[in-house]
Amino acid sequence: MRAVVADGAGGPEILSVQEVADLTPGPGEVLVEVVATAVNRADALQRQGHYPPPPGASATIGLECSGTVAALGEGVEGPRVGDEVCALLAGGGYASQAVVPVGQLMPVPEGVDLVTAAALPEVACTVFSNVFMVAGLKPDETFLVHGGAGGIGTFAIQLAKALGARVLTTGGSAEKLAFCADLGADVTISYRDQDFVEVVREVTDGAGVDVILDNMGGSYLGRNVDALATEGRLVVIGLQGGAKGELPLGKLLAKRGAVIATSLRGRPLPDKAAICAAVVEHVWPLVADGTIRPVVDRTLPLEEVAAAHRRMDEGGHTGKIVLTL
Template identity: 50%
Template sequence: MRAAGFAEPGGPEVLGVQTVDVPGCGPQDVLIRVAHAGVNRPDCIQRAGHYPAPHGASPILGLEVAGEIVAIGDDVTQWSVGDRVAALTPGGGYAEYCIAPAGHCLAVPDDLPLAEAAALPETMFTVWHNVFQRGCAKPGETLLVHGGTSGIGTMAIMLAKAFGMTSIVTCGSDDKCEAALEVGADHAINYKTADFVEEVKRITGGEGADIVLDMVSGDYVPRNLQCLHEGGRHVTIAVLGGAKTSLNMAYLMSRRLVMTGSTLRPRSDRFKTALCAEIAEHVWPLVADGTIRPVMDRSFPLDDAAGAHERMEAGDHIGKIVLDIGAG
C-alpha cells in the first residue's frame, strides 16, 4: 500500500509517499480501507521528532480516519466488512489501509461525506474528555477556548452550544474572530488587539469563565487563571507556548481553582473504548441528525501531505485539514 512517511525527522518537506506492507488485523481490530485521514497538530510534532508513537503503534502518521471496513478480527462482533466507519487510531492513518481497535470506531451516517467523518474523531474525543469529563462542564456554564478556529476550537464551540454552554474564544485576527462567531461562538476576542483577560471579565460581568480549555500553556496559564470564576477549572491539552510556567499557588488556593489536563494518544485501548461508547451515546446522535458537522478547511492529496503540514503550521487554516487517500 501507499503511505506518507519520512526517513528522518524534520520540516514538512521530509514527508513523502512510500510503499509499505498492509498491516495485519489483530483479533480485536478492524482493517479500514482509508478514504480520508484527518491532519492534526500532533502529526506535525511527531514528524518534527518530538512526539514518538507509543509502544506498539504504527510509526505512520495519522490519528483519525474514515473509510470502509475490509477485514475484521476474530473477536470482533459489532462490525462487518463493508461498514463505513470513522475511527480514532493509535497511528497509521496516512495510508491506504489502517488498523483501528474495533471499540474506537463510529458508524458513519449515510449522508455524511467520508472527508467530514475523518475530521471528527480526534477533536471530538479530545473535547468531550477534557471539557465534559475532566472539566465537568454543565449547561449554563461559560467556556473559554484558545485557538477558536482550530479543529479543536471549532469542535469545542459546537459542543458547548449543543450542550447549553456559553463559549468565548480567542483568535489571532478579526477575520478568524468572525469565522468563530459564524461557527457558533458567543464571543470572540482578537488576542493581538485586546487583552483577553480584561475582555473575559467584561463579557462575564466580572464573574469569569467556569472552564478554560488551553492549548497554549506557558505564560498563558497565570492569565488563564485570572479569567476563571471561583472554583473554575483549567484544562490543558497542549503546550504550544511552552511546557513550563510560574504560578502563585496562594492565588490558586484562595480562589479554589482546579488545574488538570491530559494527552489522549498514550491512553489505553480500554479507556478509549469507554470514551468512544460515551460519545456514541451522547454526541454521535448530534452528528447523525446534522446538528454537528465539522468545519472543513482544505483537503490535500496523500502525495501532498507536506503541503497539509505546511498549512497546519502556518496557522492560516479555519477548521480541519484532511488528506484525500482514496475513493469516497
C-alpha cells in the same frame, strides 16, 4: 499499501508517500481500507521529532481516519466487512490501510460523507472527553476555548453552545473571529489586540469563566488561572506556548480551582473505547441533525501531504485539513 514515510525529523519536505507492507489485524482489531485521514497539530509535532507514538502504536503519522471495514481480527464482534466507519488512532492514519482496536471504531454520523468523517474522531473525542467528561461543563456555565478557529476550537464552540454553555474564544484575525461567531461563540477575543483576562472579567462582571480548554500551556498558565471563576477548571491539552509556566497557587487556592493536564493518544485502550462510545451516544446525534457541522479547511490528496503540513505550520487554516486516498 501506500503510506506516508518521514525521512528523519524536520519540516514538511521530509514527508513522502511510499509503498510499504500490507497490514493484518490482530486479536480485537479491525483492518480499515482508508478513504481519508486528517491533519492534527500532534502530527506536525511527531514530524518534527517531538511527539513519538506510544509503545506498540504505528510509527506512521495520523491520529484518525475514515474508510470501510476490510477484515476482522480474532474475537471481533459487531463490525462487518464493508461497513463505513471512522476511527480514533494512536498512529497509522496516513496510509491506505489502518489497524484499529475495535473499541475505537465508530460509525459515520448520519448525513456525513465518508471523506468528511475523517475530520471528526480526534476533535470529537478530545473535546467531549476533556470539556465534559473531565471538566464537567454544565449548561449555563461559561466556557473559554483558545484558538477557536482551529480543528479543536471549531468543534468545541459548537458542542459547548449546543449543550447550553456561554462560549468565549480567542483568535488571531478578524476573519477567524467572525467565523467563530458564526459557529456560535458569544464573545470573540483577538489575542493580538486584546488581553483575554480583561475581556473575560468585563463580560462576566468579574466572575470569570467556569471551564477553559487551553492548547497553549506554559505561556498562558498564569493568565488562565486569572480568568477562572470560583471552582473553575482549566484543562491543558497542548503546549504551543511552552512546556513550563508559573502556577499562581495562591490565586488557585482562593478560587478552589483545578488545573488538569490531559493527553488522549496514550490512554489505555479501555479508556479510549469508553470515550468513543460516549461520543457516539452523545455527540453523533448532534452532528446528524446539523447542530454541529464538521469544519474542513481544505481537502488534498495524500500525495500532497507536505503541502498540508505547511498549511498547518503556517496557521492559516480554519477547521481541519483532510487528506484523501
